[in-house]
Amino acid sequence: MPHIQRIDCARRQNLWLYGLLTLVITPTLYATPLLHCEMTYAGSTQTLQTTPVADPYPVQSVDVGGRFHFKAVMLGHATQVDSIKLYAYVNTRSQPVLVQQATYLPPFVRGTTLTGKQFVYAGPQERELQYQCTLKELAP
Numbered sequence: 308m309p310h311i312q313r314i315d316c317a318r319r320q321n322l323w324l325y326g327l328l329t330l331v332i333t334p335t336l337y338a339t340p341l342l343h344c345e346m347t348y349a350g351s352t353q354t355l356q357t358t359p360v361a362d363p364y365p366v367q368s369v370d371v372g373g374r375f376h377f378k379a380v381m382l383g384h385a386t387q388v389d390s391i392k393l394y395a396y397v398n399t400r401s402q403p404v405l406v407q408q409a410t411y412l413p414p415f416v417r418g419t420t421l422t423g424k425q426f427v428y429a430g431p432q433e434r435e436l437q438y439q440c441t442l443k444e445l446a447p
Contacts, residue, residue, distance in 0.1 A: 338444035340388045340417070342381045347437040348372035358445070359383035368396060368403070375429070375436045376403045388415055388442070393422065395436055397429035404429075417442050 344355045348371050355369055359381045368378035376396040383389040391411040396403035406429040411421055420441050427436040 339385055340381065340383065340415075341443045341445050342379055342391060342421075342440055343443050344377070344379050344393075344438055344440040346371045346375075346377050348375055348434070355379055357381055359385065359388055363392070368394065371436060374398055374434050375427075377436070377438060379440065388413065391415075391421065391440075391442070393438075393440065395427045395429075395438070397434070399430075415442050417444055 339358055342357045344357075345352055346355065346369075347353075351372055353369075353371065355377065357366075357379050360366060361382070361384065363380045363382060366378060366380045368376040371377050375398065376394075378394040378396075380392045380394075381388055382391070390413075393407075393409045393411075394405060395407040397406050407425075407427050409422070409425075415421070418441070420439060422438070422440045424437060424439045427438070428434065429436070
């Protein structure tokens with residue numbers, strides 16, 4: 308009989324450990340990815356946050372200081388990122404012109420910088436756009 312009690316005790320410990328691991332790992336597995344980008348132009352910084360989309364075409368660019376536009380597209384679904392594409396445009400008299408495009412593919416490490424600090428120079432006066440993006444996650 309003491310042998311059976313040891314097995315039951317070991318099973319309880321294993322179940323407890325399994326339950327604890329499930330609680331720790333589950334939020335990470337089901338958390339929604341969040342791309343956090345900071346763009347700086349002429350000493351002014353603004354933030355852009357985006358979540359995964361299935362269709363990249365409706366995603367709009369944002370104006371950065373009247374000189375640049377920036378667009379971040381994270382393709383995937385609620386819990387998985389398939390790719391990330393970043394676009395920097397310089398404004399011209401007729402329309403924004405693409406000056407940089409970057410593609411990032413898995414595997415991704417969340418919580419660390421995805422891009423590092425980027426410097427984009429464009430326009431007749433070689434204006435400078437700085438940006439940095441980090442892949443984070445929203446709590447479920």
